[in-house]
Amino acid sequence: MTEVVESRHFIQQMIDADIESGKWGAPGDRTVVTTRFPPEPNGYLHLGHTKAIILCCGIAREYGGKFNLRFDDTNPAKEEQEYVDSIKGDLEWLGATWDGDVKFASDYFEQMYQWAIELIEKGLAYVDDQTVDEIRAGRGNLKDGGKLSPFRDRSVEENLDLSAKMKAGAFENGTKVLRAKIDMNSPNMNMRDPLMYRIVNAPHHRTGSEWHIYPMYDWAHGLEDSIEGVTHSLCTLEFEDHRPLYDWFINAINQGRNDDEKIHHPQQTEFSRLFLSYTNMSKRFMRELVEENHVHGWDDPRMITVAGFRRRGYTPESFWKLADDVGITKFNAMVDFSRLENMVRDDLNARAPRRMAVLDPIKLIITNWADGGDEDRVEVMEAANHPKDESFGTRTINFAKELWIEREDFMIDPPKKFFRLGLGREVRLRCGYWAKCHDYKTDDAGNVTEVHCTYDPLTKGGNNPPADEEGKVRKVKGTIHWVNVNDAVDAEVRLFDRLYMAERPGKKTGDHIDDINPDSLKIITNAKIEPALLDVAGEPKWDDGIRRFQFERTGYFCEDSDSAAEKRVFNRTASLRDSWAKQSK
RNA sequence: GGGGGAAUGGUGUAAUUGGUAGCACGAGGGUUUCUGAUACCCUUAGUUCGGGUUCAAGUCCCGGUUCCCCUACCA
Numbered sequence: 001m002t003e004v005v006e007s008r009h010f011i012q013q014m015i016d017a018d019i020e021s022g023k024w025g026a027p028g029d030r031t032v033v034t035t036r037f038p039p040e041p042n043g044y045l046h047l048g049h050t051k052a053i054i055l056c057c058g059i060a061r062e063y064g065g066k067f068n069l070r071f072d073d074t075n076p077a078k079e080e081q082e083y084v085d086s087i088k089g090d091l092e093w094l095g096a097t098w099d100g101d102v103k104f105a106s107d108y109f110e111q112m113y114q115w116a117i118e119l120i121e122k123g124l125a126y127v128d129d130q131t132v133d134e135i136r137a138g139r140g141n142l143k144d145g146g147k148l149s150p151f152r153d154r155s156v157e158e159n160l161d162l163s164a165k166m167k168a169g170a171f172e173n174g175t176k177v178l179r180a181k182i183d184m185n186s187p188n189m190n191m192r193d194p195l196m197y198r199i200v201n202a203p204h205h206r207t208g209s210e211w212h213i214y215p216m217y218d219w220a221h222g223l224e225d226s227i228e229g230v231t232h233s234l235c236t237l238e239f240e241d242h243r244p245l246y247d248w249f250i251n252a253i254n255q256g257r258n259d260d261e262k263i264h265h266p267q268q269t270e271f272s273r274l275f276l277s278y279t280n281m282s283k284r285f286m287r288e289l290v291e292e293n294h295v296h297g298w299d300d301p302r303m304i305t306v307a308g309f310r311r312r313g314y315t316p317e318s319f320w321k322l323a324d325d326v327g328i329t330k331f332n333a334m335v336d337f338s339r340l341e342n343m344v345r346d347d348l349n350a351r352a353p354r355r356m357a358v359l360d361p362i363k364l365i366i367t368n369w370a371d372g373g374d375e376d377r378v379e380v381m382e383a384a385n386h387p388k389d390e391s392f393g394t395r396t397i398n399f400a401k402e403l404w405i406e407r408e409d410f411m412i413d414p415p416k417k418f419f420r421l422g423l424g425r426e427v428r429l430r431c432g433y434w435a436k437c438h439d440y441k442t443d444d445a446g447n448v449t450e451v452h453c454t455y456d457p458l459t460k461g462g463n464n465p466p467a468d469e470e471g472k473v474r475k476v477k478g479t480i481h482w483v484n485v486n487d488a489v490d491a492e493v494r495l496f497d498r499l500y501m502a503e504r505p506g507k508k509t510g511d512h513i514d515d516i517n518p519d520s521l522k523i524i525t526n527a528k529i530e531p532a533l534l535d536v537a538g539e540p541k542w543d544d545g546i547r548r549f550q551f552e553r554t555g556y557f558c559e560d561s562d563s564a565a566e567k568r569v570f571n572r573t574a575s576l577r578d579s580w581a582k583q584s585k
Numbered sequence: 586g587g588g589g590g591a592a593u594g595g596u597g598u599a600a601u602u603g604g605u606a607g608c609a610c611g612a613g614g615g616u617u618u619c620u621g622a623u624a625c626c627c628u629u630a631g632u633u634c635g636g637g638u639u640c641a642a643g644u645c646c647c648g649g650u651u652c653c654c655c656u657a658c659c660a
Contacts, residue, residue, distance in 0.1 A: 007599050007608090075659065119660060130659060141656050143587050177658055187588040189656050198658035218659050241589055241655050270590085272653095277596095325609070327598050329590055332653055340612065341598075409639070419621065428619055462619050479619050539647055553620045582620040 001036045009328040011055075011269055015063065015232060018267075031234075033065030034231045036103075037096070039085040041205075044298045045306045046341075047319075048281040051274040056234055057096040068228055069098035072105050075222050076204035086232045086298075087177045090306040092543055094316045102406065105215075105224050106206045110224050112215055113167065115253050116178060116196055117240065120159045124252050126152055127162040128179050135177070138184070139192050145185035146192045166199055167213035173199050178213070182248065194218055196294040220247040223253075223491045225266040237330060240270045274326060275334045276346040278498045279304045280390045280505045285512050294516055295499070301560075302520050303572050313548055313558030313573030315351075319344040342575050348548060348573065349558040353385040353392050354530045356430065357529040357551040357570075359493055361404040364421075364482065366435065366452040369401040376401075378486070381461055383431040386489060395532045399432045402485040404528040406554075409480040410451050412440065417583070419478035421451060426477040430550070430552065434459040451513065481552045488528040489508040494560065495522040529568065548573070 008016065015033060018024060022384035025032040035056040039049065058065035069091060073079050088102065119125040128151045130138065138144035154162075166176055178197040186192055196219040203209050225233045229307035233246075248266050254262040273281070286303065289295045298305050309319075321343040326335050369375055379399045405421075414422035421427055426436040439452035458465040467473045497520045506512030515555075533549070542548055547559040555575040563569040 009598095038660090042660090065622090072660070078659080135658075136656080139656060141587090143656095145587095146656095189588080195658060214658095216658075221660085237590070238654050239660095243589095272591085276660065325597070328599075331598095333597060336596060336611085342610070345622095354620080386620085387620075392659090417621095430619060432619095464619085478621075481620075511608095536650085547590085550620085550622085553622070576620075576622050578621070583621085 010330075011059070011232070011234065011271065011328055011550075012062075012566070013057065013092060014267075014269065017281075018231070019063075024243065025536075027154055030063040031065050031188060032434045033063040034068065034226065035058060035060045035065070035227050035234060036068040036070050036090070036228060036230050036504065037098075038070045039073045039087050039223070040075070041080065041087060042075070042078040043083060043283045043287070046283075046286065047276060047304045047306070047309070047510045050094060050306065050319045051323050051326070052234070053091060053094060054320055055094045055271065057098075057329060058323075059234075060099070060318075065097070065231075066099040067231065068100070069102035070105065070228065072217075072221070072224070073204070073206060074105050074215050074217065076200055076202045076214060078502065079204050079205055086307065090310075091356075093310060094306065100310070103224075103228060104206060105220055105264050106204060108220075108227050109223055112220060116219075117160065117163070119165060120145045120178075121156055121182065121253060122252070122310050123156060124220070124255075125159070125178055125180050126154050127166070128177050128193075129150070129175065131563075132231070135195075138164065140184070141191065142189070144390065148184055149179070149193065152193070156337055163197075166197070167211070169201060171199055171212075173201055173238075175199065180249070180252070181221070182245075188241055188244060189380070190242050191248070194245060198501075218242055218245050219249060222266065222268070223263075225268075226250060226264045227442045229264055230266045233266045235268060235270055237270050243268050243270070270330065271328050272330055272332045276337050276340065276427050277334055278294075278337045278500050278505070278513055280500070282512075283371065285506070288513070290431060292513070301307075301383070301494070302496050310544070310546070311561065311571065312565065312570055313348075313546065313547075313556060314344050315347050315542075316544070317347045320345065342464050344574050345556065345577070348550065350389075352548050352550040352556055353543075354383075354531055354552050355492070355533050356383075356397070356483055357527055357533070357554065358406050358481065358488075359495075359524055359527050359551075359554055360402040360407040361405045361483075361526065361528050362410065362448055362451060363485065364405045364435065364451045364453055366401050366403075366405045366433075366455045367438070367452050372457050374539060378484075379460070381431050387568055389539075392403055393436055397431060397530055398484045398486055399429075400486055403429065403432075403482040404427075404485055404488055404557065405451065405480055405482045407448065409478075410437070410440070410448060412448065415584075420480055421453070421478075426456075426476050428459070428462050429455075429482050430479050433462065433572070434455070434465070434476055439448060447503055457508065469542050481554075482528050483528045487531050489534060489568065489579060490532055491527045491529045491533075491570060492523075493524040493527040493557070493570050493572065495524065495572045496520060497522075527570075529570075533568070545559050550576075 037053050037056050050372045057067045068328050108116050125176045128149050138147045177195045182191045184192050195216045196507045197213040201213045238582050298308035299311045322340050334487040338576050381399050382394050384394050412422040421437045428434050433455040435455050441450040443449050464473050500515045500516045502515035529557035550556050556573040557570040560569040560571045
């Protein structure tokens with residue numbers, strides 16, 4: 001037996017070392033570890049965010065530290081309360097509980113402004129009157145350095161005066177900015193006198209009209225982390241180039257301060273984003289899908305938003321499993337969509353109670369039903385709710401002369417390897433009886449409408465018949481699901497396929513809309529479900545209130561939010577693995 | 586002709602930091618089975634390339650290749 005050693009990714013290794021060295025507090029004190037998830041409240045959370053959330057929350061949990069949820073609300077033009085609410089809801093659903101109150105960058109505006117004044121006083125920041133275009137041109141490009149702004153050497157007094165007026169709303173949008181005085185020739189574009197504040201005369205969702213200047217990301221982010229005592233500021237790879245600036249701003253504030261007056265300096269560390277095949281995490285793309293009605297909203301089950309996955313029936317656990325599966329590295333990996341699908345299957349297999357439902361019904365008639373007694377009789381069968389876990393209990397289902405079975409479980413002229421119904425073939429009707437086909441009917445178009453079978457009274461409950469006198473037991477290869485015609489309930493079932501046909505949507509033509517799969521949604525209106533699906537009582541409770549099942553042989557389903565007593569609606573979360581479909585291709 | 590990152594089976598990810606290249610998923614095959622599901626077993630295939638140091642290199646050194654990110658008053 002080799003012992004399985006839990007491997008630690010590079011961020012965990014770094015934190016382990018920090019704790020040992022006492023970088024953030026007393027050596028060995030793990031509880032100092034503080035992380036944060038800093039969403040901008042301008043859109044819905046998607047799968048990519050879940051990776052960051054789970055990393056940050058998971059780290060804090062592992063070390064017994066703190067995890068903050070902080071809204072980075074530094075851009076009043078795009079932000080709305082609606083998004084704040086949806087993001088909080090998504091985190092709660094994911095089980096990523098944050099410590100303390102929800103934080104907002106806007107709570108720190110005054111402090112950040114005071115620090116900006118300090119930089120001006122130190123000669124490290126200046127007000128620039130150039131236009132957007134002039135600033136852009138002055139920045140230079142990747143090969144050539146930039147030009148110094150003509151306003152770069154304003155006096156401290158003038159800069160102070162101008163900043164105060166900017167803050168008070170004396171100027172129009174775009175007429176002035178506050179910039180850090182760093183290096184216009186830096187090979188790192190972010191260091192070429194980056195903007196700290198711009199004028200935005202617009203109301204903010206929390207501070208109203210109090211502010212007329214708003215901080216830029218690079219200026220604000222590290223300070224927000226510092227104020228909150230964040231030790232490990234984890235972000236994605238594209239911010240690697242920003243780290244020197246992150247550090248520069250904090251060092252600039254600390255410049256000239258005594259050690260005991262220095263502000264906290266968090267460690268920014270970058271990891272790779274999550275890329276999933278056949279999807280795109282671009283906020284803009286998602287917005288287009290919604291606004292151009294390619295989907296039915298942000299929570300459309302085909303969307304890779306947290307809301308979409310939730311409605312599709314995915315469990316929070318499947319996201320944690322996926323995060324664990326893909327790991328944390330600095331390599332931009334493309335993860336196959338089927339991997340995520342496997343995670344839900346795995347989770348749902350263990351936790352979903354079983355039911356029977358027929359998606360594409362044809363009628364099966366037991367022609368010798370009268371042999372066993374009254375032709376109109378109903379026999380009550382007991383069925384296990386889970387094949388491997390008795391704690392799920394049992395339910396009863398009614399068996400009678402007429403049943404619904406799946407259209408694809410009958411073939412007029414089946415190949416040898418087909419283990420279901422066909423003339424002369426016998427199958428087990430799950431938890432019912434064995435049935436042997438001797439006839440069928442079709443409509444004018446040749447579609448099968450009825451399958452006629454005889455049943456074997458010795459197989460009640462679906463059990464094998466007794467052995468013959470030579471000790472041999474008759475076997476049957478296939479087992480199919482069914483629903484009793486008399487008490488079947490009509491339901492709507494929604495089947496989903498991937499939204500895009502291309503592995504990287506939009507790669508070919510530049511427009512992701514060109515890669516949309518026209519058949520990503522299939523609505524079945526005449527599915528037949530067993531009546532036990534109506535009864536909520538006795539189900540294992542799902543923490544998020546969503547009812548999830550496995551419909552035997554057809555997949556995992558959840559009851560949609562559109563579902564009502566008059567019309568039940570189920571979404572297919574994922575199909576079951578189907579080696580027959582693979583083989584018959 | 587700039588800067589910052591990254592390359593390990595088909596995919597994702599490990600390797601006690603110089604010491605047997607392992608795990609998971611997939612794929613192929615088999616066993617079990619009242620779900621062609623699940624479970625279980627077997628097989629498959631890998632260190633970006635070229636040099637160098639060393640008893641020993643995925644790991645260290647030199648050089649090359651490929652890919653990603655950076656020129657918003659977005660984050």
